Amino acid sequence: xxxxxxxxxxxxxxxxSALAFHGCNTENSKPxxxxxxxxxxxxxxxxxxxxxxxxxxxxxxxxxxxxxETITALSLVILPPKEPFGGPIEAEVPEMIEFMGxxxxxxxxxxxxxxxxxxxxxxxxxxxxxxxxxxxxxxxxCDEICWHDIEKPLDEQPLEIQFFALMxxxxxxGYYTSKVGIADLGYKGNTPNVWDGVPQDVxxxxxxxxxxxxxxxxxxxxxxxxxxxWDENGNLLx
Amino acid sequence: MQIKESSEIYDVIxxxxxxGGGMATKQLADAGLNVAVVEAGPFFDPADPVTMTQLKWPYxxxxxxxxxxxxxxxxDMSYGDWEVEGEPYTHAEGxxxxxxxxxxxxxxxxxxxxxxxxxxxxxxxxxxxxxxxxDWPIGYEDVKPYYDKVDKLIxxxxxxxxxxxxxxxxxxxxxxxxxxxLFYINGAKKSGIPVIPGRLSMLTKRINNERGVCFYCGxxxxxxxxxxxxxxxxxxxxxxxxxxxxxxxxVNCMVRExxxxxxxxxxxxxxxxxxxxxxxKLRGKVVVLAASACSSARILLNSKSRQHPxxxxxxxxxxxxxxxxxxxASAAGFIPGLMNRKTSYNEDGVGGMHxxxxxxxxxxxxxxxxxxxxEVWGGMGQPxxxxxxxxxxxxxxxxxKVGGYGDSLRDDVKKYxxxxxxxxxxxxxIARKExxxxxxxxxxxxxxxxxxxxxxxxxxxxxxxAKHMQDTFEELIHNMGGHxxxxxxxxxxxxxxxxPGEIIHEVGTTRMGDDxxxxxxxxxxxxxxVDNVFIVDAGPFVSQADKNCTWTILALSWRASDYIIEQxxxxxx
Numbered sequence: 029x030x031x032x033x034x035x036x037x038x039x040x041x042x043x044x045s046a047l048a049f050h051g052c053n054t055e056n057s058k059p060x061x062x063x064x065x066x067x068x069x070x071x072x073x074x075x076x077x078x079x080x081x082x083x084x085x086x087x088x089x090x091x092x093x094x095x096x097e098t099i100t101a102l103s104l105v106i107l108p109p110k111e112p113f114g115g116p117i118e119a120e121v122p123e124m125i126e127f128m129g130x131x132x133x134x135x136x137x138x139x140x141x142x143x144x145x146x147x148x149x150x151x152x153x154x155x156x157x158x159x160x161x162x163x164x165x166x167x168x169x170c171d172e173i174c175w176h177d178i179e180k181p182l183d184e185q186p187l188e189i190q191f192f193a194l195m196x197x198x199x200x201x202g203y204y205t206s207k208v209g210i211a212d213l214g215y216k217g218n219t220p221n222v223w224d225g226v227p228q229d230v231x232x233x234x235x236x237x238x239x240x241x242x243x244x245x246x247x248x249x250x251x252x253x254x255x256x257x258w259d260e261n262g263n264l265l266x
Numbered sequence: 267m268q269i270k271e272s273s274e275i276y277d278v279i280x281x282x283x284x285x286g287g288g289m290a291t292k293q294l295a296d297a298g299l300n301v302a303v304v305e306a307g308p309f310f311d312p313a314d315p316v317t318m319t320q321l322k323w324p325y326x327x328x329x330x331x332x333x334x335x336x337x338x339x340x341x342d343m344s345y346g347d348w349e350v351e352g353e354p355y356t357h358a359e360g361x362x363x364x365x366x367x368x369x370x371x372x373x374x375x376x377x378x379x380x381x382x383x384x385x386x387x388x389x390x391x392x393x394x395x396x397x398x399x400x401d402w403p404i405g406y407e408d409v410k411p412y413y414d415k416v417d418k419l420i421x422x423x424x425x426x427x428x429x430x431x432x433x434x435x436x437x438x439x440x441x442x443x444x445x446x447x448l449f450y451i452n453g454a455k456k457s458g459i460p461v462i463p464g465r466l467s468m469l470t471k472r473i474n475n476e477r478g479v480c481f482y483c484g485x486x487x488x489x490x491x492x493x494x495x496x497x498x499x500x501x502x503x504x505x506x507x508x509x510x511x512x513x514x515x516x517v518n519c520m521v522r523e524x525x526x527x528x529x530x531x532x533x534x535x536x537x538x539x540x541x542x543x544x545x546x547k548l549r550g551k552v553v554v555l556a557a558s559a560c561s562s563a564r565i566l567l568n569s570k571s572r573q574h575p576x577x578x579x580x581x582x583x584x585x586x587x588x589x590x591x592x593x594x595a596s597a598a599g600f601i602p603g604l605m606n607r608k609t610s611y612n613e614d615g616v617g618g619m620h621x622x623x624x625x626x627x628x629x630x631x632x633x634x635x636x637x638x639x640x641e642v643w644g645g646m647g648q649p650x651x652x653x654x655x656x657x658x659x660x661x662x663x664x665x666x667k668v669g670g671y672g673d674s675l676r677d678d679v680k681k682y683x684x685x686x687x688x689x690x691x692x693x694x695x696i697a698r699k700e701x702x703x704x705x706x707x708x709x710x711x712x713x714x715x716x717x718x719x720x721x722x723x724x725x726x727x728x729x730x731x732a733k734h735m736q737d738t739f740e741e742l743i744h745n746m747g748g749h750x751x752x753x754x755x756x757x758x759x760x761x762x763x764x765x766p767g768e769i770i771h772e773v774g775t776t777r778m779g780d781d782x783x784x785x786x787x788x789x790x791x792x793x794x795x796v797d798n799v800f801i802v803d804a805g806p807f808v809s810q811a812d813k814n815c816t817w818t819i820l821a822l823s824w825r826a827s828d829y830i831i832e833q834x835x836x837x838x839x
Contacts, residue, residue, distance in 0.1 A: 065481065066315050066491055072326040073319035073488075075345060078335050082328060106671045120325075127328040128651075175669040178662055193669070200654040200675055205324035205331065210649060213680065214609030218321055218648050220481035221612050225442035230608050236448040245425045245463060247439035247470045252479050256471050258418075262426055262436045266471075 065220050085130045091140075094159070096122055098143050099195075101159040105166050106199045110212075116199055119206030125198050135194065142191025149188070224249050269536065271547040276302040276514070278830070279535055279550035281521045281565065284373030285816050286802035286823040287556030288498030289416075293827035294554075295511030299834070302548055303503065303513060304537055306520040306557075307345055307369030310376065312489035312500050319343060320488040324650045331650030339650060343489040344368040344377040348767075352712035356719040363589075363703070363720035364767035365560060371517060372499035373558070374770070375816070376489040379618050380466040380496060381641070382422045382817040384413045386431030389694075389811035396635045398696045398727075402808040403780045403789040406433065412821035420496050420820070421473040423616075424465035432462075432624045438471045440464060440620060441482070444613050446644035446687050447621045449601060453745035459640075459738070460626050464619045467496035467817075476505060484647070486617030495617070516548070522715050523569040523578075524553050524799060530573035532799045535565075538713040552798045552830060552839060556823070559805040560589070560703050563775035564718050567705045577705075579793035584786050585776055587702040589720075590810055592771040593638065593693040593728045594764040595735040598751045599743030600660050604644075604685040613645050625693075625812050627734075634731040637812040638693025640738070646684035654679045663749050686751070689742065691735030694812040695728050697774050701766070722766040732763035771815050776805035791826035798839045802826050 074082065091099065099122045109115025116122070129139055146169065150158040154165045161169075173192040176185055182193055203209040225246075231237055257265045277299035280287045287303060295301045310317060319341040324330040333339045337347035346369040355365055368374040387406040392399045410433070416422075417436035426434035440463035443451065454461045468480050468490075477500075478492025486495040493500040507513045518540040525533045525547060534549040555562040563586040569578035577585055618641075625637030658678035661668050706719035736754055743750050755762035766772075779785025782794035787806045793799045802823035804815045811818075833839045 065321060066313075066318060071316050071318070072322050073317055073341065073343075075317070077351075078340075081335065086328070107675055108673060110673065110676065124328065124330060128330075128332065131329050131332065131334045170671055174671050175667060178659075178668050196657075196669075196671060196675070197655040200657050200679065201649075201651055202330070204649045204654045204679060205651060207323070207325050210323070210325075212676065213649065213683065215646065215649060216609060216612040217614035217646070218323065218483060218485075219612065220321075220483065221614075223441050223482040223613070223615050226445050226448070226613070227608075227611050230445060230611070231448075233608065234445060234449075234603060236445070236452065238442065238448070239451075242451075242463075243442060245440065246442045247423070252471045254472065255475075256421070256438055256473050258436045262414075262434055264437070264439060 085127060088130055090129045090136065091126055095140070095143050096126065097159045098146060098157075099125055101166065102146065102195055103199045105163070105170055106196050107203055113212040114208045116203060118208045119203040121199050121202035121206075124202040128198065138187065138191050138194050141187055142195070145188050145191065222249050222252075269545045269547055272549055274549070276300050276548065276550040277834070278302070278552045278554055279304060279548055280554045280556055281535060282373060282555070282557035282561065282803065283371050283503060284368070284498050284556065284558065284803070285375050285819045286804070287554070288372065288375065288502035289820050289823035290554050290556060290802050290827050291513060292502040292506040293824055294830065295506040295513045296509065297831045299831070300512040301514070302516060302550065304516045304519050304521055304535060304548065305371050306540075307371065307373075307518065309515065309517045310345075310370040310372055310499060311504070312343070312376065312493065312497055313491045318488075318491055320485050320491050321483060324648070329651060332652070338377070338487065341485070341488050341650070342377050343487065344374060345370040353717070354709060354711065355717050356706045356709055358719060358721040361721050361723050362765050363722040364765055365718070365720070365772070366767070366770045367558070367561070371503065371515070372489075372497045375496065375498040377487045378816065379814070380468055380486050381618060381814045382465055382467040382496070383639075383813035384433045384435060385409070385811045385813055385818050386433055388431045389809065389813065392636070392809045396629065398635050399809050400697070400779070403778055403785075408789075409818070409821050409825065412825045413817065415824060416817060416820045418473075420467055420501055421469045422465055422467045422817070423463070423470045425463045427462050429624060437465070438469065438473070441470055441616055443620045444615055444645050445607070446601070446604060446684070447619070447642060449604060449746050450642050450687060450742070451621060453742045454623060456745040457738075457741055458626075459623050459742070461621050461623050464622050466616060466618050468616045469494045470616070477501065480616055482612070482614055482616060484614030484617045519546075520713050520715070521557065521565055522713070523565060524555075526569070526571050526573055526578065526796070528573070530571070530796060532578075532796055538715070540713070543713070552800065552834070554830070555799065555801045555805075556803045558803050559772050559775045559807075560718055562801050562803055562805050563703055564705070566776070568716055574795070579776070579786055579795045579799060581795050582783055582786060584699075584784070586704050587699045588697040588774040588777050589701050589703055589722065589772060590695050590697045590774050591766045592769040592810055592812075592814070593691070593695050593724075593731055594769040595691045595732040595762040596689060596764070597736060597739035597743070597754070597762070598686055598688040599739070599746065599748040600663065600751055601685055601687055601743075601746050601748035602663070603747055604687070605681055607646060607684045609646060609683070614647070615645070619643065632730075632734065634727045634734065635696065636694035636727075636731070638691045638731060638735060639812055641690040641692060642687065643690070644684070644687040657682070660685070687743070687746065687748070689739045691732070691739070692769060692771075692812065692814070693728075693731050693735070694810050696725070697777070697809055698725070703775065724760065724763060724766065729760050729763055732761035736761050771804075771810060773804035773807035773810050773815055776801045777808050778806040779808070790829040791822060792829070800826050800830060
């Protein structure tokens with residue numbers, strides 16, 4: 029078995045989802061086939077100790093059912109669902125908040141205290157718990173706590189203000205790190221591709237241009253699969 | 267129980283499998299020597315789907331990529347960071363040092379930034395240049411042939427610019443700049459700051475049939491499954507094994523000390539097998555330490571014997587001394603010209619900067635003696651935990667309200683996506699004897715090995731340099747029509763100068779020199795005191811330069827390996 033063959037075998041041998049180098053034909057300058065990469069979703073790269081910690085956190089319960097329902101209700105006010113992407117529920121935001129509350133325990137007093145404050149306030153104003161209040165009532169409460177003094181550190185502001193700011197952060201980050209949120213954002217990366225510069229319409233939109241002298245030094249993507257060779261002065265020949 | 271000793275006598279025992287250890291493994295095994303590599307962490311192959319984080323999505327993890335279990339985020343491919351469980355280190359009062367350790371085959375090369383800069387002619391002769399620190403016993407001309415060979419073996423993109431202190435090399439072609447990098451180029455031009463294509467060890471072009479070509483996911487910090495970036499395991503150790511080399515890997519084995527005989531020569535190493543927590547001995551004719559500057563110093567200092575009462579190679583009392591890291595200061599700017607971006611295309615690019623600024627200043631006219639380079643980041647990156655937090659903070663720059671809720675948050679997130687540019691200044695500090703690590707006899711790690719205690723303080727040279735960085739960043743942001751984010755750190759905050767160790771370029775603990783009284787190793791990385799022990803990590807560096815250290819570690823490790831082969835042939839060691 030030659031060296032190249034053995035590498036292919038080794039790499040192909042690592043998992044069910046095939047990972048392969050396609051033709052590296054050096055005779056012609058045609059780019060190789062699109063590279064196939066491993067996109068196995070069974071694992072997410074944790075070490076055994078890290079997995080153990082995640083399992084431990086998953087086995088714990090931070091919020092009561094009532095808390096979770098309140099978190100869900102508030103999440104929907106903060107970021108209402110929108111067609112065709114969805115919202116906090118499709119993005120599994122409440123579940124993420126439950127996990128992160130355990131993963132970063134420093135957030136717990138603000139989250140738990142804030143949820144209690146929310147019900148107290150809602151009961152006082154409208155005689156009903158937050159999750160059972162009407163959307164108008166929920167918004168009325170949120171309107172009072174959703175703005176903060178930007179000149180002052182957040183942790184010097186009232187708890188309910190801190191709570192709302194934290195919840196807004198968790199809801200927005202939870203949404204945009206979900207499958208639906210990433211689709212909404214339009215992020216096109218995290219996938220094999222060939223970078224060949226900023227599209228012309230984008231350059232035009234932002235009023236910048238490539239310097240032809242600079243670009244002349246950059247990679248010719250049609251020759252990226254041709255093995256590099258240099259002269260003795262470091263000039264690339266291929 | 268008696269310590270178990272291997273019957274096999276290896277030609278060379280290499281301690282550590284990062285850049286220095288990997289290169290020594292490749293060269294020595296290719297030369298036909300029988301090599302044992304002892305690594306404190308587990309086996310790691312970037313192509314293994316079980317450990318792989320490359321191309322993962324945030325929603326594949328319940329913590330969405332947050333950094334609670336890995337300091338640089340949960341996709342970062344380093345097992346271990348500033349803290350390693352069960353392996354503490356201590357500090358002298360009033361001093362600080364942060365020590366990053368990656369416990370895995372390939373070490374820190376699995377997650378590093380791949381910025382691969384040669385030192386220039388001036389960098390080897392600091393004292394001659396400005397009277398500070400010391401000169402190296404070698405010059406650029408000694409290392410150049412090895413830099414050339416490293417370029418060709420491993421692959422690095424960049425351009426030949428004919429700059430005096432940022433030498434040309436054998437480069438692969440660089441990727442085109444991204445949008446924010448075009449803004450940076452324009453902004454820097456206004457201040458007369460040079461910008462050239464980045465120099466990073468990723469394969470923008472094929473260099474052989476064993477490694478793949480970059481597919482532009484921007485995730486080199488996750489270690490590349492097609493081996494298109496430089497990691498020591500995938501690019502040096504596996505190829506050494508595959509070409510038929512005799513390479514025996516001892517993983518999860520933590521070296522305690524170098525063992526010596528009556529004559530004081532090294533006979534091998536003793537290590538703790540982490541799996542059974544028992545001590546073993548390996549025998550070898552030559553010992554090569556490549557455990558990282560501080561870990562190798564620790565091993566030497568812990569290797570006390572009747573012949574070496576002060577620790578191995580430490581007759582000069584300099585092991586651990588002259589520890590120095592790169593300086594660093596950072597800033598970020600919000601650039602309105604980068605708002606409202608089209609997300610119609612994938613701009614992940616390579617995992618790092620496509621452009622950068624090498625040092626341009628004249629230190630004779632400045633209040634600090636050495637330079638720095640500027641690294642640039644930005645763009646429409648992959649959202650992970652933290653993305654979209656404070657979604658409309660930038661409203662304040664337009665006199666709009668900050669906060670609120672509802673549908674408008676979606677617009678805010680999209681409006682500002684990709685509108686921030688960040689800068690990292692990475693500079694040279696002066697190596698000082700007063701900055702050092704030593705053994706703390708009061709503390710041991712979980713394997714019973716005495717740990718390191720750090721003594722490290724910055725001087726005004728580094729503070730002044732950080733001030734210059736911050737002023738430069740502010741000017742660049744201004745040139746781009748942007749706003750400096752956060753409060754610009756002043757004198758009370760050392761101008762944002764990062765704590766020593768935080769740039770993860772620590773070097774100098776076993777510095778090289780011609781005089782055994784003022785240096786630990788000779789110019790071939792060989793201990794003055796013990797001729798069959800070599801150090802091929804960044805310990806032998808006399809000075810750091812305003813460059814990242816990896817390319818020089820690789821070149822010097824190759825050079826030392828050639829010397830070892832030669833010396834073995836001549837039966838000198």
